[in-house]
Amino acid sequence: MFIDRIKIRVQGGNGGNGVTAFRREKFVPRGGPSGGDGGRGGDVWIVADSSLNTLLHLRYNPEHTAGRGRHGEGSNCSGHDGADVIVRVPVGTQIFDTFAGEMLQDLAQDGARWLAAKGGRGGFGNAHFTSSTNRAPRYHQDGSEGEKFELQLELKLLADVGLVGFPNAGKSTLISTISAAKPKIADYPFTTLEPHLGVVDAGDFRTFVVADIPGLIEGAHEGTGLGDRFLRHIERTKLLLHLVDVSSASGRDPVQDYETVNHELEAYNSDLALRPQIVVATKIDALDEPERLEALRRMVHH
Numbered sequence: 001m002f003i004d005r006i007k008i009r010v011q012g013g014n015g016g017n018g019v020t021a022f023r024r025e026k027f028v029p030r031g032g033p034s035g036g037d038g039g040r041g042g043d044v045w046i047v048a049d050s051s052l053n054t055l056l057h058l059r060y061n062p063e064h065t066a067g068r069g070r071h072g073e074g075s076n077c078s079g080h081d082g083a084d085v086i087v088r089v090p091v092g093t094q095i096f097d098t099f100a101g102e103m104l105q106d107l108a109q110d111g112a113r114w115l116a117a118k119g120g121r122g123g124f125g126n127a128h129f130t131s132s133t134n135r136a137p138r139y140h141q142d143g144s145e146g147e148k149f150e151l152q153l154e155l156k157l158l159a160d161v162g163l164v165g166f167p168n169a170g171k172s173t174l175i176s177t178i179s180a181a182k183p184k185i186a187d188y189p190f191t192t193l194e195p196h197l198g199v200v201d202a203g204d205f206r207t208f209v210v211a212d213i214p215g216l217i218e219g220a221h222e223g224t225g226l227g228d229r230f231l232r233h234i235e236r237t238k239l240l241l242h243l244v245d246v247s248s249a250s251g252r253d254p255v256q257d258y259e260t261v262n263h264e265l266e267a268y269n270s271d272l273a274l275r276p277q278i279v280v281a282t283k284i285d286a287l288d289e290p291e292r293l294e295a296l297r298r299m300v301h302h
């Protein structure tokens with residue numbers, strides 16, 4: 001299952017308390033203060049990992065709490081620091097504040113890391129408070145609580161080229177031809193239910209990434225068909241490849257299909273409508289009425 005939006009809770013570990021203690025040694029009648037400091041709480045980090053493609057693994061595991069710092073002990077022993085926790089996410093994950101809705105971080109590079117919740121500091125033990133005026137302080141400091149946040153994670157795949165078009169236009173066929181991606185291909189609409197990426201070898205060690213997303217139909221921006229939620233994954237592409245089936249078998253008009261898809265792109269995000277677009281007529285091997293291709297060509301060249 002492809003999961004591209006999820007809520008998680010992150011919490012830094014609490015800091016350990018300092019302690020009040022005095023030395024007790026044989027033959028030393030009045031030992032000095034010896035209460036150690038508490039350890040600091042662990043942090044929660046979110047790290048981009050290119051081996052992941054979805055946020056699914058976080059679905060049943062939304063709580064991420066780092067280890068707490070241990071309390072200080074006598075004999076000037078500091079408590080151990082709490083362990084950090086690392087939450088791995090796919091490259092292209094954006095992190096939002098659930099309440100304010102603002103973007104906090106965009107993890108667009110493999111290995112990029114972000115401190116999501118800081119652990120609490122450890123409290124000082126009484127030894128720390130010893131001074132010339134107070135040689136036997138009888139107080140210590142408690143550790144502070146770790147930070148606590150609720151975050152919304154959203155995956156936006158990072159592709160250079162996005163394939164758009166009606167269902168059945170031949171998008172998956174194209175990506176399976178130009179890359180090693182092997183999405184399901186079939187002669188019915190909505191074969192593709194989730195986005196796929198394909199890496200295209202352009203020679204000279206150059207590659208680019210193409211995203212195949214589920215087809216669009218009229219009203220996609222209002223949720224018709226699979227809706228427009230997958231358009232998020234082509235929002236960051238440099239170029240759109242707009243596939244239009246020109247064969248009569250589609251039972252639709254290519255010019256109208258072309259306009260419908262552009263209208264859905266515009267309704268989703270006006271930036272997407274301005275993205276450079278290459279229009280590709282598909283199934284020309286099955287073109288029985290050349291006028292269909294000509295009409296599309298005229299429309300695109302208007």
Ligand SMILES: Nc1nc2c(ncn2[C@@H]2O[C@H](COP(=O)(O)OP(=O)(O)OP(=O)(O)O)[C@@H](O)[C@H]2O)c(=O)[nH]1
Nearest residue numbers: 167168169170171172173186187190191192215283
């Ligand atoms: N004749 C002909 N058929 C094609 C061509 N390209 C794709 N097809 C067929 O068209 C049908 C749909 O192809 P897909 O690649 O699954 O189409 P899609 O755009 O990914 O469809 P959705 O995933 O449903 O949006 C399949 O039966 C393909 O074999 C082509 O160039 N010529």
Ligand SMILES: [Mg+2]
Nearest residue numbers: 171172191192
């Ligand atoms: Mg498909």
